[in-house]
Amino acid sequence: MRSVVVLDYGSGNVRSAVRALERAGASVTLTADRQAAQEADGLVVPGVGAFAACMAGLRAVRGHEVIGRRLAGGRPVLGICVGMQVLFERGVEHGVETAGCDEWPGTVERLQAPVVPHMGWNTVDVPEGSVLFDGVAGERFYFVHSYAARRWELVTNDRTRAPLVTWAEHGGDRFVAAVENGPLSATQFHPEKSGDAGAALLSNWVGTL
Template identity: 70%
Template sequence: MGGRVSRPTVAVLDYGSGNLRSVVRAVERAGADVTLTSDQGVAESADGLVVPGVGAFAECMKGLKSVRGDRIIDRRLMGSRPVLGICVGMQIMFAEGIEHGVETEGCGEWPGVVEALQAPIVPHMGWNTVSVPDNSRMFAGIEDERFYFVHSYGVREWKLETRPPFPEPAVTWTEYADDRFVSAAENGPLWATQFHPEKSGDAGAQLLRNWLAVL
């Protein structure tokens, strides 16, 4: 008889932001053993790290730095250890956020500026489609599905740059009104979504399973 197949370990970073319990439950249902933690050692040693986030960019960065989350993310990526950012947890991976004229430095893992969406109605809230690049591992089997968004800011322009030794980023875009923004990106061990997989039903659950498969 074969032994029990081990489940990957995932740390959900607790820095005072995000739908933490719903994220924990969703990742557990997708097939991982999950720990909600702000402990640097636990966050760095887990097979995967999820960085959720809601609210203002500046407040999220303040909370992230309070638990040395920026260092945790950078150290994991330097070791090619997977990280998944969700919503503002995706936005803070970029170089800068601008809200109400206030500029805040992000983690700088990707180039790009998080700025206000140019649409007649914000926040962009509800279900929307995504335009997935070829050979996406994140969206395998769910390329034509819809996902759940709640946000007023996003990355509207992104000059693709390769971060050695990672491949060129695979970027997914979404259109809203007459605007468009980055709705997901996968770049070696760093994946992120602007939408909420934990609120996106079966499609979101499959995306989380796709991520666990690369741990």
């Protein structure tokens, strides 16, 4: 059984993520302990609420350092919702810019849609070769958010495998719904709240550990 740490840095109710990962076959620990987070087979970074508040909580437990060190060693990390957003270079909310973990270039900003927040079930546009979405590419997933990365800005070259970027649309505005980038994966939606499709996605991720 693979070990997974859900990083506990004060971001909302994470018990549903713990339970969903346990059902996916992982041995799960909810903790802010850096050594445990570093040594686990997989690390999940949840996130609910404002970008700035999540980054403050993450920095308080030096979670950004753990993420960086794990990725430098090729060790899997999964970000969920705002836990995905903080992986980008910066977030802008109400005119305030906050530095993120800078694992990917780009800005998380408010959705340009008639109705915000985006709350409910949505299909996603999955690229060929996705491991996360194996068997569930045509399913719907549950979103609750007002902000997202509306552009993908990472430049790759012939020596670097291009990340697999999954997109979704809300109110005519297209945004990044998920990314698979070597050991770093993330979803803007909540797989733990996405029924059987989300459970399958988490099982797919645990199976890569």
